[in-house]
Amino acid sequence: MTRPSLDDIFAEDDEFGLLDVRLRGSRAAVASDQGAGALREVSAFFEKHGRVPDPDAVDHDEMRIGSIWASIKSAPTDQMRLEDRFGLLDDETAQALKSWRDEPLVSDVPDSLDEIFDDEELSVDASLIDLKHTTPAAERHLPDHRAEFVPCRDFDQFAERFEAVQQALEAGDRQALPVKKWSVIEPIEGDFFIRNGLLAMIAEKSEMSARGGSRDHRLRVIFSNGMESDPLMSSFRKSLNDDKTARMVQKVGLGPLDPDWESDQLELSGTIYVARSRSDDPSIRTQRMILHKIGVTSQDVARRVADARNDPTFLLAPVDIVATYELQNLSRRKVENLLHRFFATARPAELFVTDRFGKKVFPKEWFYVLPEHVGRAAKLIEEGRLHLFEYDVPSQEIVMKK
Incomplete structure (x- = not known):
C-alpha cells in the first residue's frame, strides 16, 4: 500500500478541525505593540527632559531607551503614529530636537556677550550685569609712567x-x-x-x-x-x-x-613734599584745600607721584605738589616719622578709599594742615627745636608747648 503524501493528507476533509489553528497575534502586531510601548517611554523622557534620549548616554536607562528609539524610529507603524503626541516621528521635529551633546552650528554660536544679552528670548535683570566697584578694563592699572632707567x-x-x-x-x-x-x-x-x-x-x-x-x-x-x-x-x-x-x-x-x-642702612637726605589731591570723591574734593599728604622721598618728587591715581596711598587720584622742602644731612626716615607724629592730632580718622575689589583702604599720610605749617615744622627740625612745639588743631597753628 502506498503511503499518502502531505498534499493528499491536507486535501482530505478535516473532520476534527485539527488544521484550524488561530494564532494569538501576528509578528507585525507584536512589533507594533513594542514600537508603541517604546514610543511611550521616549515621549515620557522627552516630556521630562525636553529632548529625545541619547543612545550614547552614560545613564543606563537613557542609553537603553535611546538605543530602542534609534532602531524603531526609521520604520514607524500606524500604532506608533497614533501614540506620537509630541511629533517625535516627524523628520523636521527630530532635526530640531538636538541633544546638548551635539556640536552646535556655526550660525548658532553668538559672536559676543552683547548678542547674547540682546536675545529677545533671554530676560536678564539689568542689576545682574551692572558692575559695581570695578574700574573699566581700559583704565585698570594703566600706568602713568614706567619704571624705566x-x-x-x-x-x-x-x-x-x-x-x-x-x-x-x-x-x-x-x-x-x-x-x-x-x-x-x-x-x-x-x-x-x-x-x-x-x-x-x-x-x-x-x-x-x-x-x-x-x-x-x-x-x-x-x-x-x-x-x-x-x-x-x-x-x-x-x-x-x-x-x-x-x-x-x-x-x-x-x-x-x-x-x-x-651698617648698610642708609641715612639719606631727601625732599619733603606736600601733595594736594585732585580726587572727584565729594568727601575729598570739598576738603582738598586743607587736606594734604606729607611725604619724604630721596628720588625726584615728580616720579614719586607720577602713578598716584593707581596708588591708594595717594587716594587713587592724581595729586598736585603744592610745596617742597629740601633736607640737608638729615635722615629721611626720621624726618618723615617726626612730621607724622607731630601732626598726628590733625590726621582724619575716617579718611578712606575703596579699591577696585571693594575693600576699604585707610591711608595714614594725610593731615588737615596747610603747606606753610609743614614748612615751619621742617625748619624746626633743621634747627633741632621741634620737640619744643606742638600743633594746635582748633587754631590750626604751631604753638610753643606750655
Whole structure:
C-alpha cells in the first residue's frame, strides 16, 4: 500500500478541525505593540527632559531607551503614529530636537556677550550685569609712567658705597649668594643685589600701599653704572627670579644682633613734599584745600607721584605738589616719622578709599594742615627745636608747648 503524501493528507476533509489553528497575534502586531510601548517611554523622557534620549548616554536607562528609539524610529507603524503626541516621528521635529551633546552650528554660536544679552528670548535683570566697584578694563592699572632707567642725579652720594662693596666681594669679605627660584625677597634700604651683571642698591623703600588687592612698596634702585629705576617691590622681586645670574650680597656681621649687621642702612637726605589731591570723591574734593599728604622721598618728587591715581596711598587720584622742602644731612626716615607724629592730632580718622575689589583702604599720610605749617615744622627740625612745639588743631597753628 502506498503511503499518502502531505498534499493528499491536507486535501482530505478535516473532520476534527485539527488544521484550524488561530494564532494569538501576528509578528507585525507584536512589533507594533513594542514600537508603541517604546514610543511611550521616549515621549515620557522627552516630556521630562525636553529632548529625545541619547543612545550614547552614560545613564543606563537613557542609553537603553535611546538605543530602542534609534532602531524603531526609521520604520514607524500606524500604532506608533497614533501614540506620537509630541511629533517625535516627524523628520523636521527630530532635526530640531538636538541633544546638548551635539556640536552646535556655526550660525548658532553668538559672536559676543552683547548678542547674547540682546536675545529677545533671554530676560536678564539689568542689576545682574551692572558692575559695581570695578574700574573699566581700559583704565585698570594703566600706568602713568614706567619704571624705566634714568640717570641718577645724585650718584656721587653712593659711589663710595658701591666701590666698598665691590672691593669686599673681590677680597672675599662678603659673598654673593644665588637667589633661589621663587624665593620671597623682602629688600630693605641699603641692601645690595647683583642683577644683570650690575650691582644694585635699594636706596629707598616708600610707604606701603595696596595695589591690585595686595600690599606693595615703591622702590628706588640705584645701579653701579650710574642709572636708577623705581619699580614696585613685587616687580623687582620678579626680575631677580627671572635672572638666572642674580645674586644677593651678604650683609656685614653675623646676624641681626651684631652691631655691624645694619651698617648698610642708609641715612639719606631727601625732599619733603606736600601733595594736594585732585580726587572727584565729594568727601575729598570739598576738603582738598586743607587736606594734604606729607611725604619724604630721596628720588625726584615728580616720579614719586607720577602713578598716584593707581596708588591708594595717594587716594587713587592724581595729586598736585603744592610745596617742597629740601633736607640737608638729615635722615629721611626720621624726618618723615617726626612730621607724622607731630601732626598726628590733625590726621582724619575716617579718611578712606575703596579699591577696585571693594575693600576699604585707610591711608595714614594725610593731615588737615596747610603747606606753610609743614614748612615751619621742617625748619624746626633743621634747627633741632621741634620737640619744643606742638600743633594746635582748633587754631590750626604751631604753638610753643606750655
